[in-house]
Amino acid sequence: MKVLVGIKRVLDPQVKARVNGDRTGIDLTNAKMTMNPFCENAVEEAIRLKEAGTAEEVVVLSIGPAKAEETLRNALALGADRAILVHTEDTLEPLALAKVFKAIVADEQPQLILVGKQAIDDDCNQTGQMVSALLDWPQATFASKLEINGDTAKVTREVDGGLESIDVNMPAVVTVDLRLNEPRYASLPNVMKAKRKPLEKKELADLGLDTANRLTTLEVSEPPARDAGILVENVAELVGKLKNEAKVI
Amino acid sequence: MSILVIAEHENGTLVGSTLNTISAAQAIGGDVDVLVAGNDCQSAAQAATQVVGVSRVRVADDSSLAGQLAENMADLVVSIASDYSHILAPATTFGKNFMPRASALLDVSQISDISAVITPDTFERPIYAGNALAKVQSADNIKLITVRITKFDAATASGGSATIEPVTAAANTDKSRYLGLAASESERVELTSAAIVVSGGRGMQSGDNFPMLERVADKLGAAVGASRAAVDAGFVPNDYQVGQTGKVIAPDLYIAVGISGAIQHLAGMKDSKVIVAINKDSEAPIFQVADYGLVADLFDAVPELESEL
Ligand SMILES: Cc1cc2nc3c(=O)[nH]c(=O)nc-3n(C[C@H](O)[C@H](O)[C@H](O)COP(=O)(O)OP(=O)(O)OC[C@H]3O[C@@H](n4cnc5c(N)ncnc54)[C@H](O)[C@@H]3O)c2cc1C
Numbered sequence: 001m002k003v004l005v006g007i008k009r010v011l012d013p014q015v016k017a018r019v020n021g022d023r024t025g026i027d028l029t030n031a032k033m034t035m036n037p038f039c040e041n042a043v044e045e046a047i048r049l050k051e052a053g054t055a056e057e058v059v060v061l062s063i064g065p066a067k068a069e070e071t072l073r074n075a076l077a078l079g080a081d082r083a084i085l086v087h088t089e090d091t092l093e094p095l096a097l098a099k100v101f102k103a104i105v106a107d108e109q110p111q112l113i114l115v116g117k118q119a120i121d122d123d124c125n126q127t128g129q130m131v132s133a134l135l136d137w138p139q140a141t142f143a144s145k146l147e148i149n150g151d152t153a154k155v156t157r158e159v160d161g162g163l164e165s166i167d168v169n170m171p172a173v174v175t176v177d178l179r180l181n182e183p184r185y186a187s188l189p190n191v192m193k194a195k196r197k198p199l200e201k202k203e204l205a206d207l208g209l210d211t212a213n214r215l216t217t218l219e220v221s222e223p224p225a226r227d228a229g230i231l232v233e234n235v236a237e238l239v240g241k242l243k244n245e246a247k248v249i
Numbered sequence: 250m251s252i253l254v255i256a257e258h259e260n261g262t263l264v265g266s267t268l269n270t271i272s273a274a275q276a277i278g279g280d281v282d283v284l285v286a287g288n289d290c291q292s293a294a295q296a297a298t299q300v301v302g303v304s305r306v307r308v309a310d311d312s313s314l315a316g317q318l319a320e321n322m323a324d325l326v327v328s329i330a331s332d333y334s335h336i337l338a339p340a341t342t343f344g345k346n347f348m349p350r351a352s353a354l355l356d357v358s359q360i361s362d363i364s365a366v367i368t369p370d371t372f373e374r375p376i377y378a379g380n381a382l383a384k385v386q387s388a389d390n391i392k393l394i395t396v397r398i399t400k401f402d403a404a405t406a407s408g409g410s411a412t413i414e415p416v417t418a419a420a421n422t423d424k425s426r427y428l429g430l431a432a433s434e435s436e437r438v439e440l441t442s443a444a445i446v447v448s449g450g451r452g453m454q455s456g457d458n459f460p461m462l463e464r465v466a467d468k469l470g471a472a473v474g475a476s477r478a479a480v481d482a483g484f485v486p487n488d489y490q491v492g493q494t495g496k497v498i499a500p501d502l503y504i505a506v507g508i509s510g511a512i513q514h515l516a517g518m519k520d521s522k523v524i525v526a527i528n529k530d531s532e533a534p535i536f537q538v539a540d541y542g543l544v545a546d547l548f549d550a551v552p553e554l555e556s557e558l
Contacts, residue, residue, distance in 0.1 A: 142342060246541075
């Protein structure tokens with residue numbers, strides 16, 4: 001089985017996002033960037049499938065800026081076999097990303113696609129579902145457990161009501177949640193080895209797809225700040241405030 | 250303009266998120282239809298006819314819709330999409346599952362998790378875990394939208410008189426099969442609809458200490474929530490998680506106990522009306538959003554709180 005994993009380069013989750021001067025987006029000048037955390041889980045799962053003998057090859061795909069090469073190399077250092085960068089300096093919407101995935105899938109013919117359930121920058125939570133729609137494949141979103149059984153896969157999904165189980169035909173798209181696994185760190189020798197692993201670059205424009213954005217961001221702003229609160233001395237004072245001042249109990 | 254709201258329902262009743270989504274549809278303006286899709290969902294459909302502001306309820310009641318699998322749900326939505334200018338679903342795990350699939354089939358860019366309606370084609374949505382708000386304008390003919398339910402009041406559940414009519418479910422794709430839901434057993438109110446929520450974090454040290462919070466919750470008629478660290482450590486089940494990747498809630502009162510206040514946690518609760526933090530570290534970032542902060546050891550403060558209530 002060949003596994004295709006989508007990965008995105010994003011602002012490090014520990015860094016607080018700040019709106020830029022002209023209020024058009026987030027200021028990413030010199031900001032620390034990293035692999036989207038959910039993508040790390042997707043890469044980890046693919047590597048585990050390979051280690052277990054279920055997968056033969058793990059191919060990682062990123063659609064993004066030239067600097068995403070760094071993120072792809074990181075995935076190669078973690079254990080992916082090969083990387084593809086579809087280069088564009090534009091920020092594509094999930095629908096456009098899904099069209100690119102579809103074009104790559106036509107060449108690569110994977111049996112499983114793993115992507116993170118959401119990117120922590122735009123928080124869209126769309127790409128995996130859209131990829132499966134355009135491929136006419138089944139989807140399993142928000143996976144916290146994945147069991148491949150030949151032609152089908154059993155997936156445990158984290159949903160608002162608890163843990164849901166579904167069975168999907170293969171090939172399938174699975175979007176992963178953080179509790180699926182604990183991602184490993186790349187060892188130094190593997191980081192060195194990753195430099196020699198194949199990384200193919202394609203230009204988005206050469207794919208001949210309509211990837212025009214449908215949404216225009218008119219403005220980005222800071223959310224209103226909460227008013228400063230107070231410290232109370234003890235539990236009795238707290239209960240008093242909640243009863244008499246805030247009147248919420 | 251005609252707007253379709255896709256109802257979230259379970260065991261014959263509408264889930265509260267449906268009412269918030271209906272009021273988002275009303276904020277856009279126009280006739281509001283509700284689609285109730287599922288297996289054995291007639292009583293949920295009846296309930297939808299009572300919601301004030303709904304013109305028509307369309308019911309797809311079919312065994313292929315049991316478990317509301319994304320493939321069959323998306324095909325159904327696509328089959329009736331041309332009747333509408335906007336299609337809305339709650340940004341809960343229910344809506345997030347099939348809406349992007351329907352959007353892609355319709356060649357539409359979905360607008361996820363809107364927090365406000367500016368005009369019928371322009372919406373506000375949080376990005377970067379709520380650290381910024383983006384105002385986005387859609388150029389698509391049909392707009393597919395998921396709704397941040399805490400940002401819209403619930404529509405009135407009774408007094409309406411919508412008509413009801415059946416819709417034929419799309420052919421079963423049989424791409425996937427629903428096996429079941431392992432729900433956590435709880436007598437308490439549901440996290441997303443609770444007026445008061447008491448949440449525990451890594452500071453609770455163990456699942457065995459959660460009953461201490463549950464006793465406080467029971468005195469307040471509250472739900473119990475948790476940080477991701479508490480869920481990851483196995484103290485409580487996944488559906489307790491509040492945050493960027495868990496549930497987004499905005500109760501009247503949120504009590505954070507032994508929770509540091511990471512950006513990703515704040516993303517799920519900072520719209521609460523009143524926030525209380527109990528933490529032994531006075532530098533914990535949770536105090537920056539708390540209306541009332543108590544710097545104390547939770548193992549002293551929580552039992553005391555229980556007896557004071
Ligand atoms: C992509 C991504 C998504 C995430 N999504 C979420 C999410 O949805 N929800 C979420 O919550 N987190 C999420 N996180 C994790 C988040 O970054 C934090 O790691 C997490 O919220 C920390 O949980 P905590 O506050 O319980 O633990 P900690 O940060 O370890 O804080 C524990 C707190 O307990 C206090 N404490 C300890 N003992 C006591 C005591 N005896 N008495 C009083 N106080 C005590 C400490 O002072 C400390 O402030 C996400 C992270 C990433 C990277």
